[in-house]
Amino acid sequence: MTSPSPLRRALLAAALALGAFAAAPGTAAAADKVTFLTSWYAQAEHGGFYQAVATGIYKKYGLDVTIRMGGPQVNGMQILTSGQADFLMGYDLQVLKGIEQGVPATTVAASFQSDLQGLMTHEDVKGLADLKGRTILVSTSGRTTWWPWLKEKYQLDESQSRVYTFNLQPFIADPKSTQQAYASSEVFAATKAGVKTKFFLFADDGYPPYGTTIVAMQKTVKEKPELVARFVKASMEGWKSYLADPAPGNALIKQDNPNMKDDQLAWGVDKLKAFKLVGGGDAAVQGIGVMTDTRWKKTRDFMVGTGLLKADVDWKQAYTTQFVKDLKVMP
Numbered sequence: 387m388t389s390p391s392p393l394r395r396a397l398l399a400a401a402l403a404l405g406a407f408a409a410a411p412g413t414a415a416a417a418d419k420v421t422f423l424t425s426w427y428a429q430a431e432h433g434g435f436y437q438a439v440a441t442g443i444y445k446k447y448g449l450d451v452t453i454r455m456g457g458p459q460v461n462g463m464q465i466l467t468s469g470q471a472d473f474l475m476g477y478d479l480q481v482l483k484g485i486e487q488g489v490p491a492t493t494v495a496a497s498f499q500s501d502l503q504g505l506m507t508h509e510d511v512k513g514l515a516d517l518k519g520r521t522i523l524v525s526t527s528g529r530t531t532w533w534p535w536l537k538e539k540y541q542l543d544e545s546q547s548r549v550y551t552f553n554l555q556p557f558i559a560d561p562k563s564t565q566q567a568y569a570s571s572e573v574f575a576a577t578k579a580g581v582k583t584k585f586f587l588f589a590d591d592g593y594p595p596y597g598t599t600i601v602a603m604q605k606t607v608k609e610k611p612e613l614v615a616r617f618v619k620a621s622m623e624g625w626k627s628y629l630a631d632p633a634p635g636n637a638l639i640k641q642d643n644p645n646m647k648d649d650q651l652a653w654g655v656d657k658l659k660a661f662k663l664v665g666g667g668d669a670a671v672q673g674i675g676v677m678t679d680t681r682w683k684k685t686r687d688f689m690v691g692t693g694l695l696k697a698d699v700d701w702k703q704a705y706t707t708q709f710v711k712d713l714k715v716m717p
Contacts, residue, residue, distance in 0.1 A: 416448045417445065417448050417449060417450040418448060418449055418450065418613055418616075419450045419452070420444075420449050420450065420451045420452070420472045420473065420613070420617060421451075421452045421454055421470070421471045421472050421473075422435060422451055422452070422453050422454065422471065422472065422473045422474075422475070422600075422617075423454045423455075423456055423460075423462050423465055423466065423470075423471040423473070423474050423475065424453060424454065424455050424456045424475045425456045425462060425474075425475040425476070425477070425598075426455070426456050426457060427455055427456075427457055427642075427643045427645070427646070428453075428455055428638075428639040428640075428642040428643035428646060429570070429571075429639065429643065429646055429650075429651075429654060430570060430632070430636075430639070430650075430651050430653075430654025430655050430657075430658065431502065431568075431570060431598060431654060431658070432453075432475070432598070432639065433625070433628040433632055433635045433636070433639065433654075433655065433658075434497060434621060434622070434624040434625030434626075434627075434628045434635070434664070435451075435453055435475075435621055435624055435635075436453060436624075436628075436635040436636075436638040436639050436642075437624040437625070437627050437628035437632070437634055437635030438451070438620050438621055438623065438624025438627070439451055439453060439624075439635075439638060440634035440635050440637065440638045441624070441627055441634050441635075443620045443623050443624050443627065444617075444620045444624075446620070447616040447617075447619065447620040448616060449616060449617060449620060451617075453638075453642070454471060455642055455643065456475070462474050462475070462476070463476075463480065463484060463489060463491065466491060466601065466602075466603060467489060467491070467603065472602065472606065472617075473494075473600050473601065473602050473617060474491075474600075474601040474602075475598055475599070475600070475601075476491075476493060476599045476600070476601030477501075477531075477595065477597075477599065478493065478595040478596055478599065478682070478685050478704070478705075479530075479531050479595060479685065479689060479694065481493050481599075481601055481704045481705070482685065482686060482689060482695055482699065482701055482704045483689075483694070483695065484704075485699055485700065485701065485703050485704050486695060486696055486699045490603060490604040490605065490703070491601050491602065491603055491604065491704075492601065492602060492603075492604050492607055492703060492704060492705055492706055493596075493599045493600065493601050493677070493704060493705040493706070494600050494601070494602050494607065494614055494618055494705075494706060494708075494709045494710070495599065495600040495618045495621065495622065495675040495677070495709060495710050495713075496596035496597070496598070496599045496600075496675060496676070496677045496710075497597065497598035497599065497600070497621070497622075497625055497663075497664065497674075497675065498596060498597030498598045498658075498663040498664060499596065499597075499662070499663060499664070499666050499667035499668060499669050499676075500587065500589030500593070500595075500596065500597055500661070500663060500666075500667065501532075501588065501589055501593060501595045501596065501597040502568045502569070502570065502587075502597050502598075502661075502663065503528075503531075503532050503566065503567075503568065503587075503588050503593070503597075504566075504567055504568070504569060504585055504586050504587040504588050504589075505517075505522070505536075505564050505565070505566060505567060505585070505586050505588070506557070506564065506565055506566075506567035506572055506573055506576065506583050506584070506585050507520075507564040507583065507584050507585075507586065508561050508562075508563075508564075508582075508583065508584070509582050509583065509584060510561075511564065511584055511586075513586065514536070514539075514540060514586050514588075514591050515540055517540060517542060517546070517564065518542070519546070519562070520546065520562050520563065520564055521546060521547075521548055521560060521562060521563040521564065522536075522542070522546050522547050522548070522563075522564050522565070523547075523548050523549070523550035523556060523557060523563060523564065523565035523566060524547045524548070524549070524550055524566060525549075525550045525551075525552070525566060526549075528550070528566050529547075530694060531694075532566070532588055532593060533547065534692035534693070534694060535588070535593055535688055535692060536588070536593075538691070538692055539591070539592070548563075550565055550566055554572065554575055554576060554579065554581075557576070558576070558579065558581055567585060569585045569587070569657045569660075569661065570650075570653060570654040570657045570658070571650075571654075573585050574650055574653045574654075587661060594681055594684035594685045594688060595685050596677060596681065597663065600617070600618060600621060602614055604703070607706060611708075611709075614709055615709050618675060618709040618710065618713065619709075619713060619715065621675070622673070622674040622675040622710075622713060622715040623715055625664050625674055625675075625715075626664075626674060626715055626717060628655075629655070629658065629659060629664060629665070629717075632651070632655050636648075636651050639651065664717060665717025668681075669717060670717060672711075672714070673710070673713050673714040673715045673716050673717075674713075674715045674716070674717055675709075675710045675713055675715060676707075676710050676711070676713070677705055677707055677710055678707070679702075679707070682701065682702075682704070682705050683701075686699075686701040
């Protein structure tokens with residue numbers, strides 16, 4: 387039997403190499419480069435994504451992920467639509483409004499089963515229904531998200547609102563004031579300053595949006611569904627890993643954001659667990675990252691009811707459950 391020619395030997399070697407490449411999607415040679423843009427400076431609320439980088443979970447799924455920090459001057463949707471990022475840490479109201487404005491983005495997973503937004507008050511406030519006559523500090527973005535919901539639900543007056551400038555001093559100085567807050571940031575800062583507060587998560591009173599979502603362009607979902615599926619699954623595994631042992635992810639968070647200290651990271655992780663943001667709600671039964679039509683409709687209905695969204699917007703374009711409905715990354 388004659389030996390193969392040099393040409394046939396080269397073709398055979400190439401075929402074997404391709405076979406090995408396909409059989410090992412997690413190898414460096416097979417890794418797809420992905421850029422993920424966050425919504426703010428690195429913090430515990432982003433921990434699952436950093437954990438997936440730090441522990442090699444993304445690499446296991448054949449992904450070479452770069453996490454790019456957002457911030458107050460960063461227009462995330464603009465960066466996503468221009469192709470400078472593959473995925474964006476988004477927000478339901480932002481994506482729904484984008485659909486109304488002709489921006490073809492869609493939400494593919496929800497890290498948190500509820501939004502982190504809430505209200506920080508002084509100790510004498512018993513609940514959100516106890517806000518009559520109190521000053522409420524609201525940011526510019528809050529006026530087009532949670533404030534219309536809160537105002538309508540509790541029949542509050544627009545005259546109660548004042549501008550929140552991300553400075554705690556007006557709240558500290560006025561015992562009749564309240565302000566928007568995340569339990570993991572403003573409440574932490576107030577506690578460090580020796581101020582006793584209460585915190586009320588809006589989701590506990592029915593505020594419907596998800597939190598820390600993953601958003602992609604509809605074109606990406608259509609043309610690269612397998613890539614989207616890998617990124618979603620790896621990210622949700624990252625969240626499970628982060629809550630079990632946040633040390634690897636926290637080390638990368640501090641590299642990106644040196645202002646983030648260990649005590650605030652520990653506080654943030656504690657609040658993620660206390661409010662069951664990752665593994666609570668539907669995620670407790672269906673797995674981390676899950677979204678439902680029912681929840682999205684509630685968000686759509688609230689936006690339409692408060693004039694934030696036109697009633698004829700095709701709201702189902704704002705999300706897809708195809709990547710999370712059978713994911714089953716159980717908390």
